[in-house]
Amino acid sequence: MAFPENFLWGAAASATQIEGAWDEDGKCPSIWDVAGKHIENGQDCHTACDHYHRYKEDVALMKELGLKSYRFSVNWCRIMPEKGKGNPKGLVFYRNLVAELRSAGIEPMVTLYHWDLPVWADKEGGWKNQKIVDWYLEYVQAVVEALSDQVHFWMTFNEPQVFIMSAYVLGNFAPFQHAIFSFKNCLRNMLLAHGKAVSLIRKIAKTPPKIGLAMASTNYIPDSEEEAGLRDAAEKSFTSQVGEGSNGMYMDPIALGKASKMLRRKLSAEDLRIISAPIDFIGVNVYQPANPLFKDTKYSAEGKPKSALNWVIDGRCLYWTIRQYYERYHLPILVTENGMANPDEVGPDGKVHDDMRETFLKDFISAMKRAVDEGIPVVGYQHWSILDNFEWCSAYGPRFGLIHVDYQTQKRTIKESARYYARIIATNGEDL
Numbered sequence: 001m002a003f004p005e006n007f008l009w010g011a012a013a014s015a016t017q018i019e020g021a022w023d024e025d026g027k028c029p030s031i032w033d034v035a036g037k038h039i040e041n042g043q044d045c046h047t048a049c050d051h052y053h054r055y056k057e058d059v060a061l062m063k064e065l066g067l068k069s070y071r072f073s074v075n076w077c078r079i080m081p082e083k084g085k086g087n088p089k090g091l092v093f094y095r096n097l098v099a100e101l102r103s104a105g106i107e108p109m110v111t112l113y114h115w116d117l118p119v120w121a122d123k124e125g126g127w128k129n130q131k132i133v134d135w136y137l138e139y140v141q142a143v144v145e146a147l148s149d150q151v152h153f154w155m156t157f158n159e160p161q162v163f164i165m166s167a168y169v170l171g172n173f174a175p176f177q178h179a180i181f182s183f184k185n186c187l188r189n190m191l192l193a194h195g196k197a198v199s200l201i202r203k204i205a206k207t208p209p210k211i212g213l214a215m216a217s218t219n220y221i222p223d224s225e226e227e228a229g230l231r232d233a234a235e236k237s238f239t240s241q242v243g244e245g246s247n248g249m250y251m252d253p254i255a256l257g258k259a260s261k262m263l264r265r266k267l268s269a270e271d272l273r274i275i276s277a278p279i280d281f282i283g284v285n286v287y288q289p290a291n292p293l294f295k296d297t298k299y300s301a302e303g304k305p306k307s308a309l310n311w312v313i314d315g316r317c318l319y320w321t322i323r324q325y326y327e328r329y330h331l332p333i334l335v336t337e338n339g340m341a342n343p344d345e346v347g348p349d350g351k352v353h354d355d356m357r358e359t360f361l362k363d364f365i366s367a368m369k370r371a372v373d374e375g376i377p378v379v380g381y382q383h384w385s386i387l388d389n390f391e392w393c394s395a396y397g398p399r400f401g402l403i404h405v406d407y408q409t410q411k412r413t414i415k416e417s418a419r420y421y422a423r424i425i426a427t428n429g430e431d432l
């Protein structure tokens with residue numbers, strides 16, 4: 001079976017990671033703008049790829065590659081620089097970006113929260129404070145009113161596991177807290193914000209919306225494809241209450257209206273009704289299988305290629321993630337992120353020969369094709385990332401882009417892997 005005719009081949013990025021212009025046009029600082037000592041090499045996200053000023057050039061490059069879609073995020077700090085106070089100037093940038101994408105024939109997909117919490121909200125407790133649900137909804141309303149005539153795809157959140165677990169428990173993402181006893185409150189606030197935003201978007205969007213969220217999927221590859229092996233891997237993928245395999249803790253309330261073991265006393269029946277407002281798709285961000293991080297499977301990472309961040313490269317995890325999510329939730333799947341960090345450089349011939357990313361694309365897209373061949377509704381694939389960018393605490397070392405960025409000159413160079421991806425797109429996945 002071929003990929004569906006209107007399959008959304010695309011790429012993704014997020015505001016903080018590429019925009020720069022951190023204090024322009026009325027924007028307030030976010031928790032990442034002030035992350036200071038936590039960022040490697042004393043760097044910051046203040047300029048990043050300067051996409052705020054170069055978005056036209058960047059959209060032209062996307063068009064050259066033949067992208068059908070582009071997933072980006074709106075920065076909350078541009079839209080609501082003070083509590084209860086909107087900033088129309090902040091919306092202008094995104095309206096212009098969306099117009100540019102539309103005229104290039106590229107479907108815009110908007111993530112409403114990719115971790116750029118305003119400092120004013122953090123000072124009042126951030127995700128620990130239940131008032132954040134109303135602050136978030138006010139922000140969402142402003143964005144949806146401004147963009148929904150042109151935007152149909154909405155994601156309420158990117159990787160709640162990271163901006164809750166890593167940010168408030170492990171303390172290795174902004175705002176770098178070890179507020180372990182607040183974990184359940186943060187999670188409840190996020191889930192309620194999600195459910196209420198879904199209902200709000202449905203109510204006020206000017207064109208019929210397609211709503212989902214992007215999960216940091218951590219799924220297991222089964223040890224065997226026998227019935228028992230499949231059951232065991234799916235169970236592991238969804239029922240853990242921490243870290244890898246905790247997909248269900250976030251998704252079960254949203255897609256099944258059920259609380260996980262840990263949240264049973266925290267979520268009332270009314271909460272679950274709100275949280276489980278129907279969504280249209282589930283976004284999965286897939287990088288590596290959960291197996292190598294745990295020792296309870298027969299999986300061996302030995303001999304497997306690894307990315308510059310030492311993440312195991314095994315395309316099968318994309319197939320299994322898609323399949324396990326679909327079998328559990330029966331919702332269409334959008335691959336919202338998938339990619340690898342590589343030490344890319346522009347060579348003497350002016351090109352970036354990132355063969356490893358080419359192999360990566362082949363491996364992962366072939367695995368996704370298996371899911372499509374088996375009839376699972378996969379609606380699109382957004383490669384992470386369109387540009388090399390600010391990789392959070394790791395700053396500018398890891399390069400995830402299809403397009404190389406020289407951060408001194410801001411020169412963009414299309415990598416050879418991107419040329420390969422362009423051929424995949426042009427042949428709708430035939431030329432792998």
Ligand code: IFM
Nearest residue numbers: 014017159285337384391
């Ligand atoms: O860069 C991040 C992105 O912001 C969220 N998903 C994982 C990517 C690579 O680490």
